[in-house]
Amino acid sequence: MTMIENLLTEEVVDVNIKADNWEEAVIEAGKLLLKSEKIEERYIEAMIKTVKEMGPYIVMAPGIAMPHGRPDSGVLELGISVISLENGINFGSSEFDPVKLIFAICAKENKSHIELLQDLSYILDDDDLLEEVKKCTTKKDLLDIIINTYRKNKTD
Numbered sequence: 001m002t003m004i005e006n007l008l009t010e011e012v013v014d015v016n017i018k019a020d021n022w023e024e025a026v027i028e029a030g031k032l033l034l035k036s037e038k039i040e041e042r043y044i045e046a047m048i049k050t051v052k053e054m055g056p057y058i059v060m061a062p063g064i065a066m067p068h069g070r071p072d073s074g075v076l077e078l079g080i081s082v083i084s085l086e087n088g089i090n091f092g093s094s095e096f097d098p099v100k101l102i103f104a105i106c107a108k109e110n111k112s113h114i115e116l117l118q119d120l121s122y123i124l125d126d127d128d129l130l131e132e133v134k135k136c137t138t139k140k141d142l143l144d145i146i147i148n149t150y151r152k153n154k155t156d
Contacts, residue, residue: 003112004080004119004150005069010139011036011041012081013146022056022091022099023048024066029083029104033097037108038079046073047104051091063100071113075106081115084133084142102134 012032019025030044046069051058059065069075081104088098103120107113123129126149136142 002119002150002154003078004123005147007078007080007116008082008143008146010118012038012079013139014081014083015094015136015139015142016086018086019089020060022051022065022089025065025083025085025089025099025102026051026104029067029081029102031102032081033106036079036081038075038077040074043069043074045104046070051142056091056093056097056142059091059096059099062096062125063088063098063108063130064096065091065099065101066103066105066120068105068107070109071106075108077106077108078112078116079106080104080106080120082142084136087116098132100130119150123149126153152153 017028019028026047027044033039034041047067050069058067083102085100088100090097091099105116129149132145
């Protein structure tokens with residue numbers, strides 16, 4: 001199994017989350033990492049601070065954001081959480097807003113961080129992903145779509 005298949009479980013996935021702004025959306029994604037003991041609570045604030053300081057560069061593809069913080073900001077182990085938002089939210093990216101899907105990532109060191117980003121690149125580049133995500137009603141639906149998208153694009 002690949003890194004992304006090992007890390008993604010229903011425990012770190014949620015669908016149709018209500019959030020009024022990008023900060024709330026990041027907090028919701030962060031709570032899943034916290035609950036699965038991948039991070040300390042301060043990491044959630046670090047993810048928000050990163051966006052405030054560096055802008056919406058975390059919006060990496062149309063409708064998709066990938067908040068993260070530095071390893072020394074409270075990462076306990078490599079992890080990822082995924083949430084779909086009930087309504088698209090603007091992060092301030094003129095190119096890729098509104099965001100509908102969030103992948104929050106945390107890594108203790110650079111090598112696993114890079115590997116995780118490489119795995120995610122197979123998912124982010126998929127033009128059909130957001131259309132599929134909009135149909136999701138359960139955590140399992142979302143998980144299946146992400147894993148299947150990864151597998152399909154990894155082999156192409």
